Amino acid sequence: MSTARYPENWKEIATAVKEASGWCCTKCGRxxxxxxxxxxxxxxxxxxxxxxxxxxxxxxPSDNRWENLVSLCSSCHLDYHRFGQGNISPGQLSLFSEELARN
Ligand SMILES: [Zn+2]
Ligand SMILES: [Zn+2]
Structure with missing residues (x-):
């Protein structure tokens, strides 16, 4: 599995994003x-x-500007990838599982 597109400090970035959201889902508030x-x-x-x-x-996933990142619970996250803009290509799907694996 390739994780090359994620920065080395991805975990820290992700934790900072989650902390900023108060550990709540930005979409449903869970x-x-x-x-x-x-x-x-x-x-x-x-x-x-x-x-x-x-x-x-x-x-x-290589674009880790603050405004590009958002905290979502797993079901909202799935919704974004299922019903998000346009059709999901196989490439995007593998991206999604990569994202899951890193979380
Ligand atoms: Zn949610
Ligand atoms: Zn995602």
């Missing part, structure tokens, strides 16, 4: 888990649903 928060008795899929992810508005 309050997501902070790092290290592991509620007991939560299933993996519950935890996944409450994991905040960072989305690139222009879908270019």
């Amino acid at each position: 309050v997501c888990l902070r790092p290290g928060e592991k509620p007991e008795n939560w299933t993996l899929s519950q935890r996944k649903a409450y994991t905040l992810q960072v989305h690139h508005w222009n879908r270019d």
Whole structure:
């Protein structure tokens, strides 16, 4: 898997974006888990649903300008990639899973 388009400090950038949003989804306002928060008795899929992810508005992971980044919960993130502008090419789909893997 190629992660070359992500900057080395991607994790720090992503954390800063999430912190700035107050660990809430920018679209639906869902309050997501902070790092290290592991509620007991939560299933993996519950935890996944409450994991905040960072989305690139222009879908270019090499473009990490602050205004290009937004915090989304995993379901809103999926919506953006499913119903976002235009058709999703296979390339964009693999980009999406890359993004997931990095989150
Ligand atoms: Zn959301
Ligand atoms: Zn995205």
